Amino acid sequence: MSNTYAVYNSGKIMLEYWFGDIYYEELLEHQIKQQSDDRVKVFSNEIVDFRDATFHLTDTDVIQMSEKLSTNMLLKKVALVINRQDWDQASLYSKNAWQLDVEVIAFHTLEAACAWIGLDSTNIEKKLKQLKAGLLVESDC
Secondary structure, three states, X not given: OOEEEEEEHHHOEEEEEEEEEEEHHHHHHHHHXXXXXXXXXXXXXXXEEEXXXXXXXXXXXXXXXXXXXXXXXXXXXXXXXXXXXHXXXXXXXXXXXXXXXXXXXXXXXXXXXXXXXXOOHHHHHHHHHHHHHHHHHHHHO
16 A cells, blocks of 8 residues: 555644555545444544655546545645646545535645645655655565
């Protein structure tokens, strides 16, 4: 699996890091895993770092993921940190999520994402680097 996440602040903040090629099945598997995680509290805020990832999703996949997200919503705000080439799909996801009463915004910088959520970007960058380092170690095993 090419992602990892961590839960902070008694379940109120979640950080995710993704890298490599991302397919619908993997996103779905990850979402199911997160929704069963007892550490995640209702109405958490999340920052998802996709800057090292490449999406292989159709528009239908994107819409289905946003609908599944809203079905068992555990998040209050979701900030997606994306690459420029992913803007169209991230915008589609965000638009569909907002229609389902889920706050999702895509950003090109971690600083902007953190400002929207209300977190310190320097601290979040350190935490994301720790997640990345741990995931890369796991991948090499």
